[in-house]
Amino acid sequence: MMMFAELNTPLRTIMTPGPVEVDPRVLRAMSTPILGQFDPAFTDIMNNVMKMLQRTFKTNNEWAFPIDGTSRSGLEAVLASVIEPGDKVLIPIYGRFGHLLTEIAERYGAEIHLLHTDWGTVFDPEEVITEMKKVNPKIVAMVHGETSTGCMQPLEEIGRACREADVLFIVDAVATIGGADVQTDNWYIDAAIGGNQKCLSVPSGNAPITYNDRIEKILKQRKKVERGIATEQELAEGRSFSAIRSNYFDLSQLQDYWGPRRLNHHTEATSMLYALHEGLRIVLEEGLEQRFKRHKLHEKALIAGIEGMGLELFGDARSKLPTVTCIKIPDGIEAESVRSMMLNDFGVEIASSFGPLHGKIWRIGTMGYSCRKENVLFALASLEAALIRHGAKVNAGQALQASLNAYEKEKSLI
Known part of the structure; x- marks a missing residue:
């Protein structure tokens, strides 16, 4: 008789636009x-x-x-x-x-x-x-x-x-x-x-x-x-x-x-x-306005890290959704291979996209409980490591420093 194992799901750092960590x-x-x-x-x-x-x-x-x-x-x-x-x-x-x-x-x-x-x-x-x-x-x-x-x-x-x-x-x-x-x-x-x-x-x-x-x-x-x-x-x-x-x-x-x-x-x-x-x-305990500020803070720190790494954001910055950041995939980089390495070697999940943007951008969500300093820093570190392993030219070591600088400016909100 076939036996089924007890559930034992791996721990993940979920940085997608949903679902996020509960x-x-x-x-x-x-x-x-x-x-x-x-x-x-x-x-x-x-x-x-x-x-x-x-x-x-x-x-x-x-x-x-x-x-x-x-x-x-x-x-x-x-x-x-x-x-x-x-x-x-x-x-x-x-x-x-x-x-x-x-x-x-x-x-x-x-x-x-x-x-x-x-x-x-x-x-x-x-x-x-x-x-x-x-x-x-x-x-x-x-x-x-x-x-x-x-x-x-x-x-x-x-x-x-x-x-x-x-x-x-x-x-x-x-x-x-x-x-x-x-x-x-x-x-x-x-x-x-x-x-x-x-x-x-x-x-x-x-x-x-x-x-x-x-x-x-x-x-x-x-x-x-x-x-x-x-x-x-x-x-x-x-x-x-x-x-x-x-x-x-x-x-x-x-x-x-x-x-x-x-x-x-x-x-x-x-x-x-x-x-x-x-x-x-x-x-409601956190307060809506305070919660919106928190999401904006982690968005700012994530963007600082992405740009510090030398990557380019996708989309019109004037209409950016504060809970999702889209990144252009560098030329010559196998997008799904990078995502797979982040997931399998670091336990970090980010998302690809749909339709005309599939294979052209990655999407990182900073939402709710996933929207935390340690998550942002870990996502940046794992993305940088995976890109370097895939031969991408990035500003090694700069992503985390730029992100930490952004956090340093907003200590009161962390």
């Missing part, structure tokens, strides 16, 4: 005893998670809760619940995850309108606003932090223009929530979707979302259609509403589950909720 406090929280999903002790935990998500997303929205599933489940839940066949959706794409928004929206019957810019850049907000006025969409769906290119899109002007035009503004904040500023209310975001496995340092498994009453109005109208109780006036208001096509990703049903009625929709992922609860506690 905070030990979160791992301990996941070993908390299981409770029934309608036990008052558990529903208290649910309520606290909602309150902490409101603070983390910087919103007064009534609804802020996780969808059980990976970050993609949060994106799909929001889009599935608001898109009806034929709805116009404008998606400005500046990397891989704009294409993901497109793939999801297409499956729910949207009429897709795309706006493109070069990978490594972001949009001038006025460009998006101008296209929005041409298309007159129901929804503008956009990525805040694009991990495939290491860029971050300014959102406030676009959000304000959407609100003035009565267009829904839906934002993928998976890579930024908990690591860079996300101002849901101030930026006129109608729905925002976050991610566990990046700056929150929680295992992938549920996806925090929040949405406002503009979204909820659509949910209520579609729910009436589904139940056959919509009036003719309601059906005629603007356009006819259809029933939500997904059962699991139906936000109106999830509201009934997370709200005071506690109607059963699914069996809650208990241990994952414990993990998110502790991850959010850690974020």
Whole structure:
């Protein structure tokens, strides 16, 4: 009879744009005893998670809760619940995850309108606003932090223009929530979707979302259609509403589950909720503004080391995502061989990239619990060693000194 060995995973220094290292406090929280999903002790935990998500997303929205599933489940839940066949959706794409928004929206019957810019850049907000006025969409769906290119899109002007035009503004904040500023209310975001496995340092498994009453109005109208109780006036208001096509990703049903009625929709992922609860506690204990400063500090030290080594950064520095740094691969260097050596000889993992950037850049994430001085220094040391072994011309010994100098200037933040 075949026997299977006990799990014994290797220790890694994970410096990818996700998943990242999980905070030990979160791992301990996941070993908390299981409770029934309608036990008052558990529903208290649910309520606290909602309150902490409101603070983390910087919103007064009534609804802020996780969808059980990976970050993609949060994106799909929001889009599935608001898109009806034929709805116009404008998606400005500046990397891989704009294409993901497109793939999801297409499956729910949207009429897709795309706006493109070069990978490594972001949009001038006025460009998006101008296209929005041409298309007159129901929804503008956009990525805040694009991990495939290491860029971050300014959102406030676009959000304000959407609100003035009565267009829904839906934002993928998976890579930024908990690591860079996300101002849901101030930026006129109608729905925002976050991610566990990046700056929150929680295992992938549920996806925090929040949405406002503009979204909820659509949910209520579609729910009436589904139940056959919509009036003719309601059906005629603007356009006819259809029933939500997904059962699991139906936000109106999830509201009934997370709200005071506690109607059963699914069996809650208990241990994952414990993990998110502790991850959010850690974020709010540190303080959002202090946390953003910490991420910027380690980004600065990493960049100093990369440039000290003699390597070149990829992307427009003016729109850089503070939690992901992209590095151009030197000519003649076998990119995957370098990554493999870093992983196998040093236990350090960095990432390659997607699409047109595959084989052209490496991506290093400084997110959440992985965003620590020792991790940055170790990643630089292992990258330099691997490059030297592969025959690359680097400024040997300069990366760590430049990084240490950057840290020396900001002692108070370490």
